[in-house]
Amino acid sequence: MDDPIQREHRRRFLLHALRLSGATAAAWLAPQTVLAGPAVVGAVRHASNGNLTRVVFDIDGPVQHNLFTLNGPDRLVVDLANARVAGALDLGDTRGGVLNGLRHAARNGGDLRLVLDLRSGVSFRSSVLVPESANAAYRLVIDLETTGSTAAQAAAPAATAVVTPPEKLREVVVAIDAGHGGKDPGAVGPNGTREKDIVLAVARRLATLVQREHGMRAVLIRDADVFLPLRARIQKAREHQADLFVSIHADAHKDKRASGSSVYILSPRGATSEHARWLAERENAADLVGGVSLDDKDDLLASVLLDLSQTATIEASSILADTLIGELHRVGKVRSKKVEQAGFAVLRSPDIPSVLVETAYITNPAEERRLRTTAFQQSMAAALMGGLRDYFRTYAPPGTILAEARDGRHVIRNGETLSAIASQYRVSVNALRSHNGLDSDTIRTGQVLMIPRQES
């Protein structure tokens, strides 16, 4: 197997993020991508894990879809605009699961209605996965979560013993990108401070903090004064299977009074303000500085179809950006209370939530001075760390140490002690002991502890 599992992890995570953000179940293609002929639904498959069931439809092109549930009996309706079914759609074996059948019918002339018959009520999420090669199918992925407790679930005792830990939990990976570098100095302050040097210092400090954090790992996109094209930065994050991408910069403005930090995420429709657009162009120009022009045709990520799959990523990015803004208030002035959106190429990973942080204005003499101090660099790194911690507390991808922790479970690793675990979760050893019915402090590797809610 190649990396579909990792991709699945990320997609699971995005779906999870969407579930929590209460996004609507409708996905719309940009108008220019609507195909002339009907989309053809070729195959369906499904898999279940606990109370989660994933249904995947292979479709030969992009499609506009809308989902809703009905009850009495329970069913999920999937309406596809301008679509048809190629042959028989067979769910195969559905014994013991929530799926009880699949029907379809043409409607409104060219549209298609798929009906999944269900054995219980569900909540659901959907997304369209865009193929990475031209010959592959689009996939309409629908995740169902049973809402009512079934007899089987009700019968299961809510004891620690029934929790089976995943085989190997992984750390979340945070890609930390110090902007500019090498022949591209970035913005330069009135006293000659170069953006590329400041942001590398902040990035290194943040990486150190991330490394110290249980369940997190940092990847520095650059750890030296070297030039990296924007696409190479995304590439490196992808190679390390990053869960998040944080690009660090220091802002510039012709008005020396401009001050404060700001946080950007990718805008699918380009810059939302003239200022943002100007910035976007300035940052993108770095690729030209390195002698690598941004050729749209060559840019995988520029395709409109990929923009579609970016919708979920942008939502997650937006949540992260909001969290970071909340923390940046502790360091100093935040220029804009709301998340800014721009077309920064470095944020264009289709499936890695990405943010760009402008730490301060290097063109403002007072902020330039602050940017040079280790105190400011460290408090900036600490604020970003706080934001990451908050974000992962809710949105850690499934299969990670942090996701287990979020769900109140800790799988004991070799060499861990009860007191170390207690302090990691900021609970007392006593609380941990009584919550798990332990009569001694002896624990073993692989044992699952339930973590009580924080006491503070």
Ligand SMILES: [Zn+2]
């Ligand atoms: Zn910059």
